[in-house]
Structure formats: structure tokens, C-alpha cells
Amino acid sequence: MTSAAVNSRSAHRSWANAGAAGALVVALTAGAVAGTAVDATAQPRTNKAPNTQAPNAQALSAMTAALPNAQLTSAVVLVDGRDGRWSGTSGTGKLTTGELDGGRRPVAADGRFRIGSISKVFTATVLLQLSAEHRVDLDGTVQQYLPDALPAAYPPITVRQLLNHTSGLPTGGGLGGDDGGDQWFADHMDESWTPQQVVAEAVGRPMQFEPGTAQQYNGLNYFLAGLLVERVTHRSYAQEVNARILRPLGLHSTAVPAAGDTRLAHPTAHAYLAVPRPDGTGTEQVDVTEQSPWPWAEGGMVSSAPDLDRFLSALLRGRLLPPAQQAELFAVPDVPNFRNRNCDIGPTAGRACFSTALMRFTSPSGVVLWGKTGSRPGWTNGIFATPDASRDLVYSLTPTSRNGVPFAVQYGIASAAFDLDPH
Template sequence: MNHPARLARWTRLTGACALLGTLVAGAAIPATGAFAASPGVRQSPAAVSAATGRLPVLDPAALRASIAGLPDGDVTGALLRVTGSAGAWTGTSGVGDLTTGAPVPADGHVRIGSVSKVFTAAVVLQLAAERRVDLDAPVQRYLPRVLPTGLKPMTVRQLLNHTSGMPRPAASPEFGDGSAEWFAVNRSASFTPQRVVDLVKGQPMAFEPGTAQQYNGINYFVAGMLVERVTGHSFAHEVRARLTGPLGLRDTQVPDAHDTRLPAPYSHGYLTVTGADGTPAPVDVSRQSPWPWSEGGMISTPSDLDRFLGALIGGRLLPPAQQAELFAVPDVPSYRNSQCRTATDAGRACMSAGLMRVKTEEGVVVWGKTGSRPGYTSGMFATRDLSRRVVYALNPRTLTGSEFRLIPAMVAAAFGTITPTAN
């Protein structure tokens, strides 16, 4: 989450890639085992068939070719991890450090941006399973005097699936102008979640709650605040106790609000910034505030994200009723939605509680999430039966989304054809 201009840009970019995308040259690796679904989670034969019947054969040559030429003016480096019973491959491309020329680490730490929302949704759904949160109850019941007065009642479920109609935040000078130059200077700035939520005060609702879907990071700031209010613990504590600890995700963390470090190994993130003399040059922004918090501030690695997504989709983290929420996409229109922009969406919602659904033109359905931070773009996706799981990370030098040119060939090789629309 950020100043509205920058915030809108990151939100728009994470959805523009719609799915997966990117990278990498490298060597094949042995396939790793997929998580098995728990006995209580049933997947219909039709759903499994739709996810696997037309899955393309994994093509390492196509994966390598899709990111040939890195580093370039848009992207310094990339990594990709493909696992599952339908084939496995991993590799890297470009450089991880422009100063030393060191390669991209195959399992390096990355800032995962809005992929953090999947962790947030999982925690809230666990609280729902414990009957500590009612998904159909108004958010205002759990957070009195937190949301600005005048906002219509919206349910917890509507926060998670972006049908709340929550307003966009108003402009504020303290959040900058959305430029690379501003971020390079102010990358350590941190703000409280309440300060961000206060920016919607006086803004009109985007639509009546429950009648449309619009991707809005404010929803997940509020969801994180709800977790803290209900449990009495920090959001970071709940993620550790419920998700990263039990799954052994040692390289996944919710950093302290003022901790700008990125654990080694990692690929450096850069932004091309125009100096006072008018000369553009790369600025290392690897160290930056993680303040987007439950909305987008987490750090992880490809192997941890693969393990987490496998456990989540495989039914290891949620009972059946809450597991169903992961795949319950509301039947409502997509309203100026940065995420649902493929030909198969046809102007309808594509997001559930934490995840987004992407359907290829060949009929393959995948579930996952994308994320962006300055210097970092990432995502994780999988078929419902976990026969193919993909985690990727890029290091873009710009805030324009130019790194997404790498996506089409990679998506086609991993899952099938996806045609983006203007929506």
C-alpha cells in the first residue's frame, strides 16, 4: 500500500501480469513431491480434469528462451521454480548484483508484495474456523471506531474477496508522488495501518458492498488490523504461530515495521533514477521499509512459497468449510479491477478469499497471487490438484510494469495461453 498514485501503480501492475510469469535459464532439477489433500477436502473430478486435462508438457527450452537477454534496461535478474507431478524445472537469469556481477541465487529471499495477502487471508480463515470471526459479520463489529464513519457496513468475507466497495485513499503529500526518484530517497519511510486507513475518510464508496469486485489493498490493511484486535497479538506473531512455524517456513517473515534489511542470499532490487544532472543511473533499493504489512510487506523464498501454496491448496491449513472460501469466486462484475484482465474473465470477478483464479484458453484453471514492490515482482500459482506449481521473481528497474513483457511465453509454457484485455 502506498500513496494513491504509487499504490494504484503497484496494484495495477500486480494484476496486469494476471498470472505468472517469468524467467529463467537454468538446469532441470528432480521433481519434488506435492502435498496431498487432507481427507476432509474433496476435489471434484470435473475440477481436477479442468486443471490438468490440457496442461502443456513442460518445455525447459521455452522457459529459457522467454527470458533471454537479461540483464537489460528493464530487468536485472529473474528466477523460476516449477514443481509438481507434471514436471519440475528451476533456473535463474541475469545478475543478482550489478556491482559484483554475482548471479541470481536460485532460492534467494525476495520481497513478495501482495502475495502477502494470501497469508493474511489464511490467518483470518483460521480464525473463522475457530469461531472467533464470523465471515458474514460487519467488519465494524470487530473494529469499532477504526473505519471512518459514513462507510457502509461491509462483511469480513467482502474484505477478503475485494467486494467491500471500500474507497480508494485520498492523496497525501507524505506518501510521495509515485516516482522512482521519490521512492529512492524515502524508501525507509514507515506508516501505521491506521494512518493509511484514515486516508479513505470522506471518500465515496466505490460501489454497494457485495455488488462488484475491485482489487483494493485497503481491504487487507483492515484485515490485518482485525487479526490483531481479535487475537490480542501482533500480525507477525499470528503468521509465525499459525503458518510459517507449523510448515517450517524458516525463510518467510513479517519484518518489523522499521527493519529495512533483506536476508542473504538475495538478488538486489534496483530502480533507474534520474539524477540532478539529468543522467539516469541504477539505485539499489534492496533495503526498504516493509510497511505495507499484512497488505504487502512480507519476505520469503521460492521454496517456502512453493511449500506454503502446496499446503494451502492441498488442504493442510484449513477445515473444509474455510477451504471452500479459497475457491469461492463471487458471481459479480469486475469493477475497474486491476486483477481480472484476461479474455476468459469476460468482465467478471476472478478473486476469492486471498487467491485469484486464472483460466487459460485451453481450459486449464490455476490459483495463486501476484505481488510487486519497487525492485521486486513475484508470484505463485498452481493447478487445483497441485500437479504443477510455479513460483517466480523478477527484479525490475522501473515502476512502469515493463518487466511484464516476459510473461506471455512463460505463461504459455507453464499453463497455456492467456490473452490480456484492457478491461
């Protein structure tokens, strides 16, 4: 804990962590996972026929059923597109006293979860809309829009460099317990900081590299992006997201929680972390479902699988952005990857993989997907789609460690959804 920490039980504030990264940063690991029965009957709200079956339904069902184990309590998987739709759940929605006797609560396919860094896609979309309205210049500088946010010694950093993670700003930081483990988070999960506190603490360190010369995934970029939205519009970040995205698309399960609001109504499943028992005899599961929505514009939103499916499809199909800004979704800078495990996967490893809003993933077989991962303690999530949104994937998993879900498991879900490794 630093001296900047405060207790959000007595005040309305927001957590912040300048170094939060997506779940795909986890190194590739091997190993099978034990399974439980899949429930693919609960159908989320959708504009498409609810009983259609997407291709690969058998592989998706088997993959989803095999997910829960001692390190993963639940899974929600949704695949949607022009070829049909498939939705499945597995695991348990809430651990109960009768769990060892087979008692369990079902997982809600249309429930809500904390989406983590998928929030960045909403933030970038708002800024791209402001660019289309000529209220924000992507080539304008952070210093121009937020003159007091960065030290005078820092070089000019453009808005585009914030959004595509080529700013070179420092990463990490002491606020939010970035280096804390599962026990630390269980003890401090309702504490919070303001975005201004996070930025002020982070920019006390030197730049990582000259802006525009490399790419390093960095949550600090999106704290600044959120502050920029508020400075330009003179309205709150939540108001802008609601007016520009949530209401027009009818995303009724998606929200920017108010600072200090730890509630999560109608969750897909409760989230747990395994922490050591006080007597030293193994671990116990601590419910972390109700936690501070600390990452704000960087990673604090909540949503559901059907809502994220609708959002990603609308975004990729051009419903939210005009052509010039739509092109920014797929404009990955041609620069090296700088100490960034997110981009060290697939045939393009070592080069940048983030555009102004999305992450590009290329499978070993050459299939290109666009989307974003997002994690919070207790959740590992992802949204991915083909470039034309002909097929979308949304998944939300509840791991019992802040380390999240290994990439191998997430790749298995994507492989079943998109035929990444055809035989």
C-alpha cells in the same frame, strides 16, 4: 509528502499504501526481451528429488534466459509438481563496478525477495483459520470487530467482502507516495506509516459502490484484515502468521519484517530503480533492496521461491484449512469488475476474478490457474498453480521501474510452465 509522513530512521513504524495492486494490472504489451545465459544448477530446498526435470524444461530455460534486459536485471523461476521440478535463474545478483567488463554476482535461486501483495494470501489464510475456529464470522461486519475503524456513515461491510475485494471501500490515498515515481521512492524508501494512519487517511473519502455489488482490488481491505487479526487474537499479525503458517510448514526464509526493519538477508538479487542523473545525462541505477516493509499485512512480507512453492502447494492441497474454509479459496463472487484492470484479462474479462484469498486466471485456451501476483518497487512476483496443485509456478523478477514487468512477459513465463498455448 503529507503531514502524516514520518522518518523511520528514528522510529519503528510501518509503511502503508491502500492502493497497491498486483503486477498483473500492467497492460498487455508486446516486444521481445534480450537474453543472458541461464543458470539452472542451483537447486532450492524442496521435499522432492532435487534433480528431476519438469516438463517443458527446454521452453522454461529459454524463457528464463531471455528475461533480463535494460529494464529487468534478474529472474528466478521455479516450476514444481508431480511431474517433476525445474529451477532457473538469469541476470545478475548485484551490479558491480566491473559490470561493464563482465563482472557479475550470481542470482540465488533460494534467496529471499519482497513478495508484495502475495502477503495477502497469508493474511486471508489466517482469517480463514480463525473462521474455522469460530473466532471470526466471515459474514460478521468490520464495524462489529473494529468499531472505531470506519465512519458511521459507511454501510455494513462483512469480513468476506474485505477478503474478496467487494467491500466498496475507497482506493488510493496520499500516504506512501502512491502517485510518486521512481525518483520519489528512491528518496523516501525508508519512510513509514502505521496501518491505523493509512486506514484513517483512506476512509476520509466516499465509498466506491455498495458492498457486495461489484469487485475492485483494494489494498485498504487487507490493512483492515490485518487489524482484525490483531483485535480478535490479541497478538501481533506477525505472531499469528508465524504460529499458524510459517512454523508448521517450515518456511524458514519467510517472515513478516518488524516495522522499520529495512534489511533483506540473502536476497535472490539486489533490486534497482533507474532514476535521472543529477546532471541530466541519462539515468543511474539506485539500489532499493533495503527499503521499509511498509505494506504490512497488505504486502510487507519477504519469502523465497522454494518457500512460496511449499506454501501454495500446502494451501491448495488442504493442509492449512478444513473443507468449508478451503471452499472459500475458490469462491469467486458473481459480480462485475469495477475499474479493476486485474480482472480485465482472459475470457472472463469484465467479471470478478478474486476469491477470499486467491486470483483466478483463465487462459485463452481454457486453462484455469489460481494464485496471486505481488509487487514492490524493484520486484515483480507471482505464484500460480493448477487447482489440484499438480503443478506450481513461482517467479520473482527485478524490474528497474515502479511500473513493474509487463503482463506479456509474465504470461510468457506462465505459458511455458503450464502449456497455456499448446500447438
